[in-house]
Amino acid sequence: MLPFLLSLLCCLFCIAVRSCAADQQCMLVSHLPQTGTNDRNTSSQTPPSGTSSSTTSSSNTSTASDGSGSPPPLAPFAYGQDVIRGVNLGGWFVLEPWITPSIFESTNNTDIVDEFTFGQLLDNETALSILQSHWETWYTEDDFVAMRAAGLNHVRIPVGYWSVPITSADTNSSTSVSPYVPGAWPYVLQALNWAKNNSLHVIFDLHGAPGSQNGFDNSGQRTDTPEWANGNANISRTLDIIKFISENVGGMIDVLELLNEPAAYVSNIDAALPQYWQQGYGVVRQAAGSDIQVMIEDGFLGVQSWENFLLYPEAEGVIMDTHEYQIFNYDQLGLSFQGHINASCQQAGSLASYAKSNLYTIIGEWSTAVTDCAKWLNGRGIGARWDGTWQPNQQVFGSCDGWTGNMSTFSAEYKTFLRQYWEVQVQMGEAIQGWVYWTWKAENADEWSYQKGLEGGWIPQDPTDLMYPDICSSL
Ligand SMILES: *[C@@H]1O[C@H](CO)[C@@H](O)[C@H](O)[C@H]1NC(C)=O
Ligand SMILES: *[C@@H]1O[C@H](CO)[C@@H](O)[C@H](O)[C@H]1NC(C)=O
Ligand SMILES: *[C@@H]1O[C@H](CO)[C@@H](O)[C@H](O)[C@H]1NC(C)=O
Ligand SMILES: *[C@@H]1O[C@H](CO)[C@@H](O)[C@H](O)[C@H]1NC(C)=O
Ligand SMILES: *[C@@H]1O[C@H](CO)[C@@H](O)[C@H](O)[C@H]1NC(C)=O
Ligand SMILES: *[C@@H]1O[C@H](CO)[C@@H](O)[C@H](O)[C@H]1NC(C)=O
Ligand SMILES: *[C@@H]1O[C@H](CO)[C@@H](O)[C@H](O)[C@H]1NC(C)=O
Ligand SMILES: *[C@@H]1O[C@H](CO)[C@@H](O)[C@H](O)[C@H]1NC(C)=O
Ligand SMILES: *[C@@H]1O[C@H](CO)[C@@H](O)[C@H](O)[C@H]1NC(C)=O
Numbered sequence: 001m002l003p004f005l006l007s008l009l010c011c012l013f014c015i016a017v018r019s020c021a022a023d024q025q026c027m028l029v030s031h032l033p034q035t036g037t038n039d040r041n042t043s044s045q046t047p048p049s050g051t052s053s054s055t056t057s058s059s060n061t062s063t064a065s066d067g068s069g070s071p072p073p074l075a076p077f078a079y080g081q082d083v084i085r086g087v088n089l090g091g092w093f094v095l096e097p098w099i100t101p102s103i104f105e106s107t108n109n110t111d112i113v114d115e116f117t118f119g120q121l122l123d124n125e126t127a128l129s130i131l132q133s134h135w136e137t138w139y140t141e142d143d144f145v146a147m148r149a150a151g152l153n154h155v156r157i158p159v160g161y162w163s164v165p166i167t168s169a170d171t172n173s174s175t176s177v178s179p180y181v182p183g184a185w186p187y188v189l190q191a192l193n194w195a196k197n198n199s200l201h202v203i204f205d206l207h208g209a210p211g212s213q214n215g216f217d218n219s220g221q222r223t224d225t226p227e228w229a230n231g232n233a234n235i236s237r238t239l240d241i242i243k244f245i246s247e248n249v250g251g252m253i254d255v256l257e258l259l260n261e262p263a264a265y266v267s268n269i270d271a272a273l274p275q276y277w278q279q280g281y282g283v284v285r286q287a288a289g290s291d292i293q294v295m296i297e298d299g300f301l302g303v304q305s306w307e308n309f310l311l312y313p314e315a316e317g318v319i320m321d322t323h324e325y326q327i328f329n330y331d332q333l334g335l336s337f338q339g340h341i342n343a344s345c346q347q348a349g350s351l352a353s354y355a356k357s358n359l360y361t362i363i364g365e366w367s368t369a370v371t372d373c374a375k376w377l378n379g380r381g382i383g384a385r386w387d388g389t390w391q392p393n394q395q396v397f398g399s400c401d402g403w404t405g406n407m408s409t410f411s412a413e414y415k416t417f418l419r420q421y422w423e424v425q426v427q428m429g430e431a432i433q434g435w436v437y438w439t440w441k442a443e444n445a446d447e448w449s450y451q452k453g454l455e456g457g458w459i460p461q462d463p464t465d466l467m468y469p470d471i472c473s474s475l
Contacts, residue, residue, distance in 0.1 A: 077153065077201045077254055079293055079319070080360050084434025085463050086154030086203070087147055087450050088365060089191070091439065092138050093159045093184050094207045096218050097380035099442045103134060104380055113380040114217040115160065115208075120179035127181045135187040143440060143451075144198040150454055151463045155200045156364060156436045158207030158260060159188055160220045166244045173210075173237035180220065192252040203255040203295065203364070203436065204245060210234040214263035217379055226263060229272040238276070243283045250288030257295035257321060257364070258284075264299030273299050274309070281315050295319045295364070303354040303361060311358065319433065321364035322351065324425065327372045330395050333385055337417045340370055341424050345472035348428035355432040363429045365438040367448050368418045368458070373400035374445035407446040407456045418447065418458035423468045 077084075091099030095115040104112055107130075112118050119127055147155060162180035195202045208220035211227030211234040219226070228234045242258060250256070258280035264270040277296045284294050294317060298306055303322050310318045324347065326332040326340055335343060355361035371386040372378060383389025386403070388396035402409050410418075429435025437450050446452035453459030460466075 074196050074199055074201065076291075079317075080433060082153070083430050084154050084201075084362050084436065085152050085429075086156055086201075086434070086436035087152055087440045088156045088158065088205075088436055088438045089139055089143075089440055090158065091442070092135070092191075093157065093163055093188060094218060094220055095134075098374050098376040098445065099439065100134070100138065101376055101380075102443055103130060104376075106130065110381060114220060114222045115162075115180060116221040117179075119181045124181065128183060131181055132183065135184050139191065139440075141194045141197070144194040144200060146451065146454075147440065148198040148200055150450070150459075150461060153199075153201060154203060154254075154434070154436060155191075155195050156203040156205050156257070157188070157191055157195075158205045158218075159184070160208035161206065161210055161238065161241050162208070162220065163188060164241050164244060166241055170244050171237060171240035173233060173240060189249070189252075192249060196252065201254040202252070203257055204249065204253040205257040205260050205295075205364075206238070206242065206245070207260040209238045209241075209259055209262075213259055213269065214261050214266075216261070219261070222379055226266065226269070228262070229266075229268040235272060235276055239279055239283050242280050243287050246284045246287035246292070250284075250292055253292065255293040255295050255319065256284055256288075257297070259297065261297060261323065262299045264301050269299070270301075277310060278315075281310060281318060290317060293317050293319050295321050296359075297321045297323075297364075303351060303358070307354070307358055309358070318359055320354075320359040320361045322361065323365040323438075324363050324428070325366065325369075327369055330385060333371065333397055334395070337370075337420070340421060341471060344421075344424040344428055348424075348431050348472060351428065352431045360433040362432060362434040362436065363425070364436045366425050366429075366435065367438050368421050368425075368453065369404075369445075369447045370417070370421065371397070371400065371403045371447075373404040374442070374448060375404070377445070404445050404447055406444070407452055410446070410456070415456060415458050418453065418456075420468055420471060422453065422459055423466050424471045426463060426466070427469075427472060 090096060095103060095118060097104045097113060107118065107122060109121055112121050122130075144155070160180065162177035162182055163184035165182065165185050166175055168175055192202055207218065209228050211230065212219040212221040212223055213226060213228040215221070215223045215226040228238070238259070242256070245256060258277060262269050262273055264273050281294050284292060294315075296310065296318060298320065303320055306320060324344075326335065326343060332343070351361055351363070372384045372390075373386050376382065378384065378390060384400055385394065386397045387400045388394060402411060402414065426435060439448060439450070441451045442448045446456065450459060454461060
């Protein structure tokens with residue numbers, strides 16, 4: 001999700017692309033729940049039920065430790081040949097106010113606007129208890145069963161750095177995650193097993209880095225001054241975290257995305273990013289070998305800014321991820337339905353041209369939302385551009401009624417458009433190496449929910465079942 005700075009961005013239609021290369025070997029790994037995390041005492045947490053308890057060592061995890069209940073092997077995915085069709089598991093391991101507003105409301109504190117302030121302003125016990133119940137319930141294996149039944153082959157799992165239980169043996173940097181509340185790791189491991197058990201390949205997405213890589217609430221911390229690239233300390237800590245993930249769950253995942261949405265329109269992030277991608281690539285290869293795809297992003301610069309980057313023979317098995325939303329600036333909000341479709345068709349052409357001569361490319365986030373009306377989409381307590389509640393003296397497009405919330409308020413015309421908009425973006429993704437929808441579910445924003453789209457009929461149960469296959473004459 002791209003919040004409110006995006007009108008500044010150079011790319012009119014931001015897209016994320018991932019490309020996958022080479023065959024990938026997915027090794028079977030057993031459950032590895034673990035109760036000790038970071039430097040903080042979390043021993044009172046309950047690991048997910050149904051998982052055995054053993055500790056995660058720093059050795060690789062290619063061997064099953066308990067045989068029983070282990071999911072069957074999942075055949076490697078043929079990246080570059082087969083199309084990634086996936087969905088994001090948003091708001092699970094990184095809280096987002098608009099995805100689960102009820103969690104934020106339950107704090108009775110309007111200063112709690114992200115997971116950072118959630119940990120900072122609640123007492124530890126309350127915070128941990130709310131989070132544990134969220135980790136246990138926001139997704140269950142039934143969701144994975146439903147995703148598979150909907151013809152999807154990948155899940156992208158956003159995880160914050162504070163949930164990765166790195167120890168002082170793994171880094172020379174600090175291991176403190178304060179004020180974040182650690183403890184999600186066993187649930188992350190359970191998610192990896194649920195994915196495998198349901199034949200879903202996993203993109204493990206480091207969604208929040210130390211210091212924040214973009215200042216969005218979805219990085220964990222909403223701030224005007226993201227500090228990730230302010231000096232080298234946070235970056236080198238991030239590389240140690242990538243190493244830990246590679247060593248500990250490299251055999252349970254298919255793709256490791258080195259960082260979500262680094263804001264390369266901020267100069268120090270722009271300056272640091274190419275080297276971070278290169279070093280991160282090296283870390284993954286050294287720690288987990290070549291059976292894992294490494295995913296990088298365009299940093300909002302547009303994929304064309306990454307021509308000739310990390311190509312063979314410098315690297316192999318790298319995928320570019322670009323994110324596509326057409327709702328975070330006034331020009332895009334002003335597009336008609338047909339205007340949005342045209343914009344997607346145009347974007348499809350430029351992505352395909354990049355993917356053809358550069359990295360395999362995917363759209364790792366996109367949605368059918370055509371307004372920024374979902375409550376708190378731009379941040380808790382912040383309104384929408386659409387209805388003029390974001391900032392005064394700006395263009396207003398109309399009321400938000402009927403554009404968000406419960407689909408029972410959606411008109412037939414709107415639902416027809418949602419189907420067309422879903423299809424045109426799927427075709428963009430199918431023309432390259434794939435697509436991953438944002439997001440599987442949201443408490444009260446059906447226009448963003450894949451699950452609700454299936455229920456409401458604007459997303460087909462079989463994603464190859466297109467009603468408008470010629471919607472872009474150019475594709
Ligand atoms: C951690 O918390 C548990 C339960 O509250 C307590 O029994 C244990 O002594 C604590 N351990 C440390 C190292 O503080
Ligand atoms: C795997 O999936 C099957 C079928 O949905 C389910 O019965 C079983 O409990 C799952 N096993 C594990 C280890 O998650
Ligand atoms: C918020 O207020 C409600 C109603 O007074 C109360 O039940 C609940 O425990 C409060 N939540 C927190 C985190 O204090
Ligand atoms: C920590 O620093 C020492 C001394 O520079 C170095 O030998 C070691 O490899 C570093 N460890 C990590 C995990 O970076
Ligand atoms: C809450 O956790 C923080 C971070 O670990 C710690 O510094 C603080 O002492 C804890 N507070 C309480 C009351 O346990
Ligand atoms: C990130 O880097 C800044 C500047 O070096 C530092 O002040 C901050 O503590 C770091 N943040 C974390 C979480 O390590
Ligand atoms: C895992 O460890 C085994 C035994 O040490 C080693 O042969 C193998 O290459 C390692 N695999 C990875 C992916 O690191
Ligand atoms: C969309 O593209 C078609 C074909 O190029 C064009 O005829 C039409 O005017 C465009 N509509 C909008 C609203 O941009
Ligand atoms: C959505 O609206 C329908 C019809 O009014 C209602 O039955 C349903 O409970 C609502 N769903 C939610 C999540 O509020």
